[in-house]
Amino acid sequence: MATATTQFGLSSIGQIFVRARNLDRAIRFYRDILGMPFLFQAPPQMAFFQCGTISVMLGVPEQAELDHPSSIIYYLVPDITAAHTTLRDRGVEFATEPHLVNRAPDHDLWLAEFRDSEGNVLALMSRKPRA
Numbered sequence: 830m831a832t833a834t835t836q837f838g839l840s841s842i843g844q845i846f847v848r849a850r851n852l853d854r855a856i857r858f859y860r861d862i863l864g865m866p867f868l869f870q871a872p873p874q875m876a877f878f879q880c881g882t883i884s885v886m887l888g889v890p891e892q893a894e895l896d897h898p899s900s901i902i903y904y905l906v907p908d909i910t911a912a913h914t915t916l917r918d919r920g921v922e923f924a925t926e927p928h929l930v931n932r933a934p935d936h937d938l939w940l941a942e943f944r945d946s947e948g949n950v951l952a953l954m955s956r957k958p959r960a
Contacts, residue, residue, distance in 0.1 A: 843881050844883065844886055845883060846886050846899070847886070847945070848949065849896065851889075853865040855876070855947050859945035860878070862919045863904075863920075865880055868884070875888045885913055895957055901942075901950045901951065903952045906953050907955065909940075918922050925941055925944060927940070927955070937956070938957075939955045939957060940953065940954055
């Protein structure tokens with residue numbers, strides 16, 4: 830039970846669910862195209878990948894209200910130009926080229942959006958240190 834002096838706040842993500850309509854196709858995209866480490870597949874129709882400290886669960890929704898594209902997942906990469914080139918060479922079609930979004934005092938924030946094999950919007954994100 831929380832008290833008046835105890836503050837609760839969410840501070841980390843353990844797992845993200847990404848809707849898939851065709852699980853085999855989605856597994857190939859996340860494993861072979863994005864290069865994410867495949868962990869395991871489980872019934873009824875789920876597959877798990879590791880992305881840093883976060884698990885990404887691909888799943889075919891069992892309920893109609895869950896059958897929609899996911900929230901946008903931003904994959905943090907050290908070099909957005911190299912990541913963009915690699916994924917484009919693997920057949921990923923980008924909605925946007927890498928572009929500057931914000932200039933912070935210590936870094937520039939760059940993004941590039943694309944879709945996965947299931948129609949979900951994903952993005953590359955890079956924090957380029959400022960000199």
